Amino acid sequence: MKLIAISGLKGGVGASTVAANLAGGLHDINKNIAIVDLDLRNFLRVYFSMKMTDGDGWASREYSGEDWALAFHQSPAGVSFLPFGAQAKPVLSGREKSISKQRKIDFFSDPKSVYRLSNSFFSEMLTTLADQFDYAIIHLPSVSFTSSFMEPLRDLHATIDLHLVVINPDTACYSILDAQSESVSQFSKIKLLANKFYSTSEVSSDFSFYMKKIWGETLISNPIHFDEALAEATANLQTVSCYSPGSLAAAEFKTLALWSIAALSCDEGSYA
Numbered sequence: 292m293k294l295i296a297i298s299g300l301k302g303g304v305g306a307s308t309v310a311a312n313l314a315g316g317l318h319d320i321n322k323n324i325a326i327v328d329l330d331l332r333n334f335l336r337v338y339f340s341m342k343m344t345d346g347d348g349w350a351s352r353e354y355s356g357e358d359w360a361l362a363f364h365q366s367p368a369g370v371s372f373l374p375f376g377a378q379a380k381p382v383l384s385g386r387e388k389s390i391s392k393q394r395k396i397d398f399f400s401d402p403k404s405v406y407r408l409s410n411s412f413f414s415e416m417l418t419t420l421a422d423q424f425d426y427a428i429i430h431l432p433s434v435s436f437t438s439s440f441m442e443p444l445r446d447l448h449a450t451i452d453l454h455l456v457v458i459n460p461d462t463a464c465y466s467i468l469d470a471q472s473e474s475v476s477q478f479s480k481i482k483l484l485a486n487k488f489y490s491t492s493e494v495s496s497d498f499s500f501y502m503k504k505i506w507g508e509t510l511i512s513n514p515i516h517f518d519e520a521l522a523e524a525t526a527n528l529q530t531v532s533c534y535s536p537g538s539l540a541a542a543e544f545k546t547l548a549l550w551s552i553a554a555l556s557c558d559e560g561s562y563a
Contacts, residue, residue: 292421293555296447296454298431300464305486306457308521309547310430311338312540313455315530316548318370323425325363325371327416329405330432336374339366340528348376349416350399360419368533371424402432406443408450417450426555436474444478452555454481460488460498460514468502475509482554484547485514511550515543 297313299306307330314326315338328335333348341364349359354376365371378400398404408417408429420427431447434440434456448454456475458464468475468483475481483506489495503510516539524534532541 292417292424293426293453294417294429294451295426295551295555296429296431296451297457298434298454299457300434300467300483302433304457304459304464305515306433307335307338307430308525309455309457309484309486309515310428311335312521312530312532312544313547313551314370314372314428315368315532316541316544317426317428317551318368319532319545320548320552322548322552323423324428325373325420325424325426326428326430327373327420328375328430330430331375331378331400332432333375333377335430336364336372337528338525338530339364339370339372341372341374346377348374351376351378353399353412354396359416366530366533368530370530403440403443405431406434406440406447409446436471441474441477448478448480451480453551454478455484455511456481457484457486458502460485460495460502462498465498465502468506472505481509483510485510488514488516490516511547513543513546513550515540515547518543 295313297306297310310326314324317324326335328348331350336345336348337343347362347364349362352359352362362376363371363373404410405413408414417427429451434444436444458468483502485499485502488499499514503512518531518538518540520535520538521531521540524531527534531538532544535541
């Protein structure tokens with residue numbers, strides 16, 4: 292199984308949009324794909340027609356002592372997805388059990404902890420996925436390249452095949468990358484993906500030019516343009532290829548899916 296991790300360089304760049312629509316794009320070209328949400332905000336589910344009031348998810352099942360795999364859902368289009376779940380209080384009995392459950396809650400809620408895919412729980416999850424799927428996308432909380440985040444990142448990169456870090460072609464992302472460029476460069480599996488590119492914006496064009504000049508092949512050449520169809524699709528609880536298959540965004544995510552397959556085929560390793 293090929294494993295793709297997706298995270299934003301910061302909040303608000305559109306990492307969940309990219310993760311969900313890349314999963315949709317891979318499914319549309321008949322790839323056996325699953326997507327897992329490891330972000331406690333539990334937002335990824337809305338792209339796959341899951342009701343906002345439905346709190347089911349792998350974490351909420353685990354908190355309740357149930358089988359986390361029972362939280363698998365399938366979108367109307369047929370995409371298999373595993374939501375994080377609501378942050379409900381687990382039913383506890385006894386001090387020892389209470390401490391154990393609380394540690395689980397603390398671990399799953401910590402953005403750094405969910406990057407540690409070598410953890411026994413996540414290792415079991417990935418083994419289960421590998422038995423059923425050829426590709427899996429792991430949606431993660433926003434990444435950081437500060438010293439405290441480096442060890443979890445190394446752990447992540449020992450397991451995954453590709454790490455897409457979503458950025459915007461703007462001042463904030465340019466500044467973050469500039470300040471942390473040495474740390475980012477340590478991870479060969481990282482590819483930067485520019486999202487929300489405005490073709491009519493001089494600012495978007497200028498930052499895209501300078502980012503490409505600095506980051507070269509680390510920055511994927513084709514950005515994801517801003518497209519109102521994406522916002523409309525999300526409002527209708529769908530991926531863009533389902534809601535508006537003829538849109539620019541749908542075409543770009545299909546291109547990204549094909550690029551991902553090509554990039555992964557160059558890497559002989561996989562999670563199995």
